[in-house]
Amino acid sequence: MSAKARALRAAGVDVISLALGEPDFPSPPEAVEAAYQAGLRGDTKYPPVGGQPALKAAVAKKFLDENGLSYAPDEILIGNGGKQLIYNAFAATIDPGDEVIVPVPYWVSYPIIAQMMGGVAVPVPCLESDRFRLRALALRAVITPRTRWLVLNFPNNPSGAILERDDLEAIAAVLRDAPHVLVMADEIYEHLTFDGRRHVSLASVAPDLKDRILTINGMAKAYAMTGWRVGFCGGPQPLIKAMTSIQSNATSGICTLAQAGAVAALATPAAGRDAMRDVYQQRRDIVVTALRAMKHVSCAMPEGAFYAFPGIGVALGKTTAKGRVLTDDVAFAEALLEEAHVSVVPGSAFGQPGHIRLSVAASDDMLREACQRLSHFLDTLG
Numbered sequence: 001m002s003a004k005a006r007a008l009r010a011a012g013v014d015v016i017s018l019a020l021g022e023p024d025f026p027s028p029p030e031a032v033e034a035a036y037q038a039g040l041r042g043d044t045k046y047p048p049v050g051g052q053p054a055l056k057a058a059v060a061k062k063f064l065d066e067n068g069l070s071y072a073p074d075e076i077l078i079g080n081g082g083k084q085l086i087y088n089a090f091a092a093t094i095d096p097g098d099e100v101i102v103p104v105p106y107w108v109s110y111p112i113i114a115q116m117m118g119g120v121a122v123p124v125p126c127l128e129s130d131r132f133r134l135r136a137l138a139l140r141a142v143i144t145p146r147t148r149w150l151v152l153n154f155p156n157n158p159s160g161a162i163l164e165r166d167d168l169e170a171i172a173a174v175l176r177d178a179p180h181v182l183v184m185a186d187e188i189y190e191h192l193t194f195d196g197r198r199h200v201s202l203a204s205v206a207p208d209l210k211d212r213i214l215t216i217n218g219m220a221k222a223y224a225m226t227g228w229r230v231g232f233c234g235g236p237q238p239l240i241k242a243m244t245s246i247q248s249n250a251t252s253g254i255c256t257l258a259q260a261g262a263v264a265a266l267a268t269p270a271a272g273r274d275a276m277r278d279v280y281q282q283r284r285d286i287v288v289t290a291l292r293a294m295k296h297v298s299c300a301m302p303e304g305a306f307y308a309f310p311g312i313g314v315a316l317g318k319t320t321a322k323g324r325v326l327t328d329d330v331a332f333a334e335a336l337l338e339e340a341h342v343s344v345v346p347g348s349a350f351g352q353p354g355h356i357r358l359s360v361a362a363s364d365d366m367l368r369e370a371c372q373r374l375s376h377f378l379d380t381l382g
Contacts, residue, residue: 001333005343016370017343018358021157021307023224025276027261031225034264035257043260047253050244051078051232055259058266059232062217066190068204069215071234077243080254082188082218082231084247087113089184089214089233090149092242094119098148103134105309105350107157107186119148123351128300128311132161136170143178150181152202155189158350158357159309160284160302162193165200172206182239183213188231191222191273193304194281211236221306222273223265229254230262280306283360283367290371295378306361309347313354318381326381329353340377342370 001019008015038044050056056073063069063076079085086109094100096118102110104123111121124142126132139150152171154163163171175181183202190199203213218231233240247253287308291299296315302308316326324335329346333356337343347355360367 001337001343001345004334004337008337008341013341015337015341015343016362016366016373018360018362018367018370019343019345020361021221021359022226022361023221023276023306024361024363025224027225027228028223028265028268028272030268031223031228031261031265035261038257038260043256045256047256047259049248049253050240051076051253052256052259052263054263055230055232058263059234062266063215063234067201067215069201069210069234072237075237075240076232076234077240077247078254078259079231079233079247080251081220081229082186082216082233083109084251085214085216085231085233085243086110086184086186088243088246088250089239090114090117090119091246092239093182094148097146099144099146100149100151101139101142101147101181102151102351103153103156105132105156105159105347105352105355106151107153108349110151110153111351114149120146122147126159126161128298131300131303132156132159132309133163133167134171135167136174139171140174140177143174143181145180147178147181149184150175151184151186153186153188155193155199155304157189157305158307158345158347158352158355159300160305160307161300162197162199162303164197165205168200168202168205172202172209175206175209175212179212181212183209184216185213186216188216188218188221189305190217192277192280192306194277194284195303197303199304214239219262219265222276224276225261225265228258228261230258280360283362283364284308286364286367287358287360287371290368290375294371294375296381297378306359308358308360309352309355310358311355315378315381316354320377321380321382329356332356336374336377340373342373342377
């Protein structure tokens with residue numbers, strides 16, 4: 001959808017793209033300056049595969065201060081964004097036929113990477129009526145002797161769902177009965193929680209399970225550093241060692257200048273990060289209020305991240321003003337782009353047909369205009 005939007009823009013069409021999950025804020029100036037100074041110092045040689053000691057120390061401090069988790073340097077790995085860490089973990093652990101439980105809706109790469117390793121992605125539905133939260137009973141029903149991983153991505157992309165402490169305690173109780181299951185807790189959106197909610201790490205809720213939990217995070221979302229490609233994780237030393245070996249033979253260590261910038265960003269006051277979160281909450285309110293006033297749309301309130309994930313199932317089967325039949329959510333997204341010039345992502349990409357994902361990481365004016373276009377598009381369906 002992003003590529004199609006770019007092509008239309010190149011042709012002179014006024015397209016509003018809400019397809020990318022990327023902050024529209026600049027990276028912290030402290031990070032930029034630190035990277036620049038690192039370059040001037042000549043810090044441009046091959047780095048340690050697992051990460052610079054200074055960044056590992058900063059990550060250890062972050063995990064301890066913000067998540068109540070204690071990790072030694074050999075329990076931390078720095079990767080080229082969170083995605084490489086997911087890849088490393090699955091590559092190091094999945095044998096053909098191993099199952100990876102992925103709550104639905106899910107970020108697109110989890111099942112794909114699992115399948116690349118010969119694994120089997122096992123979806124577990126999270127209901128819109130239940131604010132897309134993973135429930136313990138649903139989890140218990142899909143665990144088998146072949147289950148290797150459970151992926152937890154909360155706050156969730158694309159739904160914005162979060163898990164409260166009692167949700168995590170119930171999930172932990174299920175996991176205690178399944179000691180063969182590892183947990184990948186992707187917490188990349190942890191600081192983007194709304195309405196006074198606070199993210200809680202599973203490893204802090206259930207410290208007895210810590211040696212089975214890989215906690216992944218990074219600089220992309222909360223620090224607006226997507227292009228820097230700095231992810232980090234904490235987990236059991238044997239797993240981190242295996243993941244580091246994978247990384248050694250794939251990419252080696254990550255950019256030294258980016259690591260220097262990440263050290264500086266992690267040391268910045270939380271006020272800047274919180275200010276971004278507050279803006280995202282205001283934008284969420286603009287978009288969800290508009291969506292709930294539209295025909296043919298339902299929308300659970302996102303509790304975190306920076307997306308809205310409305311249901312458009314009622315609109316499917318209808319015909320657009322230009323005569324296109326909306327056979328599914330993919331056709332809906334394509335018609336919305338071609339006829340209303342708004343780019344979104346179809347929900348089927350996230351395992352949830354009948355929905356679309358809108359990023360609220362755009363200006364208030366752009367979001368209002370996009371909602372007006374979407375509303376007109378829906379109003380003219382026949």
